[in-house]
Amino acid sequence: MKYAFVNQAKSEPFPKGRGICSNCDAELIAKCGRVKIWHWAHKGKPPCDPWWETETQWHRDWKNNFPADWQEVSHIDPLSGEKHIADLKNPFGLVVEFQHSPIKPEEMASREAFYENMV
Numbered sequence: 001m002k003y004a005f006v007n008q009a010k011s012e013p014f015p016k017g018r019g020i021c022s023n024c025d026a027e028l029i030a031k032c033g034r035v036k037i038w039h040w041a042h043k044g045k046p047p048c049d050p051w052w053e054t055e056t057q058w059h060r061d062w063k064n065n066f067p068a069d070w071q072e073v074s075h076i077d078p079l080s081g082e083k084h085i086a087d088l089k090n091p092f093g094l095v096v097e098f099q100h101s102p103i104k105p106e107e108m109a110s111r112e113a114f115y116e117n118m119v
């Protein structure tokens with residue numbers, strides 16, 4: 001992920017950084033290496049969002065066209081409690097998901113059903 005909460009502020013990864021996940025409140029560790037894009041990872045466990053994929057520069061470039069407050073917003077289904085992190089969610093409730101790799105139609109349908117107002 002691009003963002004974690006560090007001292008209540010939405011923060012990008014920095015070397016030796018520690019933060020909190022906006023989706024599950026778990027501890028995140030900043031991964032600031034040379035190969036993968038700098039990101040936050042859940043400490044010692046898989047990501048809390050099974051829909052989350054490793055990000056590429058392509059993803060980041062798209063997200064960076066929008067305000068930081070709109071990026072990586074946790075979205076909760078009030079009935080089921082299911083949570084996922086939207087690539088973008090604007091203040092009007094529109095979710096935008098950037099998808100560069102192939103995805104099955106059923107998978108796309110389940111994301112559209114979850115977010116409802118999604119492109």
Ligand SMILES: [Zn+2]
Pocket residue numbers: 021022023024025026042047048049
């Ligand atoms: Zn999490």
